Amino acid sequence: LPLKEIIFDPNANDGFGMFAISEVLNPAIKEHFVLLNEEYKAEFAIQSKEKRTVFGPILIPGMKIYRKVGNDEFNLTIQAPTIEAIVVDFFAKQRANNVVQKHENQWVKGFTFYESVITNELIPSIKKWDHLPMGTAFLGAYVTDDEKLKEIEDGTFKGWSIHAAFNQVPVNLENHCDSKIVEDVLRGLFN
Secondary structure: OOEEEEEOOOOOOOOOEEEEEEEEOOOOOOOOOOOOOOOOOOOOOOOEOOOOEEEEEEEOOOOOEEEEEOOEEEEEEOOHHHHHHHHHHHHHOOOOOOEEEOOOOOEOOOEEEEEEEEOOOOOOOOOOOOOOOOOOEEEEEEEOOHHHHHHHHHOOOOEEEEEEEOEEEEOOHHHOOOHHHHHHHHHHHHO
């Protein structure tokens, strides 16, 4: 499939950006704060039931996310510097408590976001998600609503998704080195 990359310029003032966080059953990034993907299971349901906190990834650099818009099918990716610009803009515009459910355009209450981490040289990984690359953005929230806490515990929703609009540009794969492709080719040569 064609590959497109998210681009974002916080100074463009073009109406793009991350507007809210959406609680979803199946995040596009395939990482849950309740139950991770089939290849990796977490040992906890929520960060701390007593403290009513949840924590999980929202954006992963280099990940290819399948998208279908009309008849157009493609994979979408994002790079670490773009993730950092998006997260900084999100907090600068005081959108940290904007939460929607299943990407519907209606605010829901029940969360106060108070933790934000982007892995980097100082924080290279987060326990339980150390398989994710540096540049991954995480959010932690205090769950203020008993019903929302119950939904997390019973698996009604399992992770965060970003509620956003961005420009996308095609990636020229002839000039793009995909480390997975290189790894597969090298493995084929030496096996």
